[in-house]
Amino acid sequence: MRFFKTLAIVATLVAGQAQSQSCGGDFGGFVGGLKSEAVSMGYDRALVERFFANVRRDQSVINADRRQGIFQRPFLDFSRALISQNRLNNGARNYERYRSIFDAAQRQFGVNPGILLAFWAFETDFGAVQGDFNTVNALVTLAHDCRRPELFRPQVFAALEMHRRGDLDPRTMTGAWAGEIGMVQKLPSDIINHAVDGDGDGQITLKTSQADAIMSGASMLQAKGWRANEPWMHEVALPQGLDLTQTGLRTRMSVSEWQNLGIRPTHGSLPSGSLQASIIVPQGHRGPAFMVFDNFVTLFEWNQSFIYVTTAAYFATRLTGAPVYQAGNPDTGLNQDQMRTxxxxxxxxxxxxGDVDGILGANTRAAVQDVQAQLGMPADGWPTPALLRAL
Structure with missing residues (x-):
């Protein structure tokens, strides 16, 4: 399945498009609303009818959306589940196999190969598991569902634009349950705006061309703010007595300022002292600690899950030579029901x-840190049974 015949980039497809229809309700009526809006946007009615002709609500997509239990795991469990020796070995082999492509991506877009390998591994196991959900069904189902319609509704029209160009067959295009396509799992709007013909064959085939997938992933990260020749993460050790309210992404200091507070690398040396950085402790101050930089924050443009991004960033450091983290002895955390409470x-x-979903995301971490400080507890953003009892 080919995507773009040319390298034309649409800067914005549906940005600012008014949402004239609410989510939920009768699915057939909802699809009718999408058709009407597409026609009002200037799409030919016959094209629109062909695009939506076989669309259906896919309950398996909803089930997958609700079944993301792995994101409830703490960092040590999550990272150990995703980072196996087999993935490390495959990462090294794929780097050697496609070194020229990774080098080209780094020259053109400034993105380190480790980052691209990490996401390629986590998203599809280097292309082996790309998903068999019908893409249009998935996007329309999630646009109709009222959990995140603001994310998925614009993607329906982006998929329609791909179909108009002859780059997406609504009957046969498949991918992940959330509508992402290809080896690095990109949504239609990102494909339109950032896809690259990496192998120079005049087509962009993100499902079958490693060069297209790698270069397109790098292109997107650069467009989202990735800074060339800058780091993303380095493991550090915390000094005794550090004010833990300074940990977390809300606090930024220069590397030199962190060093003056006693922050030290666990291996190697820290980058330039003038770079701005934060200290994160994904499983509390008794677990691993990392200094993270602007490029780490950019990774949330790829995936909004704190635990996923932290693990991918750490895996990228491993792929580029860093040792295994110092696991420490973290305090016991909360199970999903306790987290919801x-x-x-x-x-x-x-x-x-954010959502009361039992997942320790960025908003919950910030709230936990603030209430820990109010209660005179170690304010590291890691919720424990002791905190739950105190509340």
């Missing part, structure tokens, strides 16, 4: 935790 109690105290 904690989130509910935090909301009752006026904190914004």
């Amino acid at each position: 904690l989130q509910t109690r935090l909301v009752a105290r006026g904190f914004d935790v």
